[in-house]
Amino acid sequence: MTGQGGVSAVVTGIGHYLPDQVMTTRDVVNRVNERSGRTVVSPRVIHMFSGVEERRYAPPGTTSSELAARAGQAAMAAAGVDPTDIDLLLFAAVTQDVIEPATANIVQERLGCWNAAVFDVKNACNSFVNALDVAAAKIKLGQCRRVLVTTGEVASIHVAWQIRETDEIGLKLPALTVGDAGGAFVVEAGPAPGVLPGVFRSDGREWRRSVILSGGTLKPHDGDHFTMDCDGSRLHELGVERVPAVVGEVLEGAGWTTDDVKLVVPHQTSVQTIEMLRVKLGFAPEQVMVTVDRLGNTGAASIPVALSLAVTEGRAGPGDKILLVGGAAGFGVSVIPLVLPG
Template identity: 35%
Template structure:
């Protein structure tokens, strides 16, 4: 990423690590990433399930606009395959955990910097924190889960916690002076084919405005949206001036929309 952008490590003012799975509990995994890259700038982690990267973009945008930093590197790296090695006792438990078992291993990085060209045009975030219990990965270092990591996943409750969150997208776009038909590419979090199809139908998003990634990469969690951007570039689906909407949904539950001009 730095080589492609023709940047050296000392040109990064801030590094944010935004994955679900950190390499260690303490310190922030951002320190490990910075050390490997030779970056000596301030660093910290941001964690909000699959919306970590979106929230990191929101923070980076605010910090750059405030003049605190000029160039921010956002990094995520997931090792979700560790969940596939958790013991499964029976078919019922397999059915319950199946969505978790599709989480993949992937890394992604973005650079945000101050510019006089349009870039990030606006963002909108919302939460329904009453749904936090519907998808939980326990912390083996904290009681009552000492010594064990387990997954609690309730698909019906998780779906209910997301109910209606997509309706905020058209309203948020209107506050930014845009409408759904203006968007050239929608990047939508893709934890499953069915989930993505449901969201696209609810928002009336045409299939040709979405990059499908789940069938090949599984649930890319925090890297899902950057992956779709990378694939759009790879396949020639993005041109300068295109409007891109990044829409994320994450357990907790939270939803986030970021609007960009490419």
């Protein structure tokens, strides 16, 4: 679908930023067991649960806006645009610098995008994909011509390093797979096809499955609920059950077959979930980008970082048809097809 005057929204620049510190699964396990005062988890359990071998952690004091800004700089460099060329800046992530104002303001200050309107888009791990949809819509409506969509996740601050009770392990385990990262797209008005219409589905009855309860009005000052509690098994079930239908709807709307898709870029929850979805959807292994084994689950940054790495590694390029497949706490599914400019 194109907007006014046949204008489409085209992703012209993709960038990412990864902190230097590599934390192996054994490093994480050793820290948890030491602080818990006993053996509560093993590397084998995390490998079986997620396939994660290592992830990146940002230095203490690093903010979400810092990671987003670094990725934004890379995306603007790739697109060949200056910060003052941006007329809308979006920040979209699970983590944020402050409750007020929107973290997008801080990203703007870091980058010098002084001609841009700014705001945050927040929907758990689907935040970035939703923000891309917003950017494309505003471009097609003629409200802006060049959008910088950013994300910065410092998820490591929500890891429970001390697990007191045995019955907590299941809910605390998914947080041991998270990593920190920043990602960004420059989206500009341009010729079709570009970013095509996506499909989005939500089921709020499942919101309790993955939570960080502290910091909002529900538990405003409760430090005991600042870490992530997640029913990973249930989220896996929901993803495998509901994502395929949404992907099928998107492919039909775009007029694509599975063979047409150069690369599927899914949210990076676990190797096992991605593989099960791949088989169920009928994609070949080389059609699916997997980074969770080396970067962990980087929240809303996982999709832009994975696509940025795919471009860097030569797995995606000009003219390729790309399928972004998001899944998030809530529970939500977000799928967007796009064609890289060529």
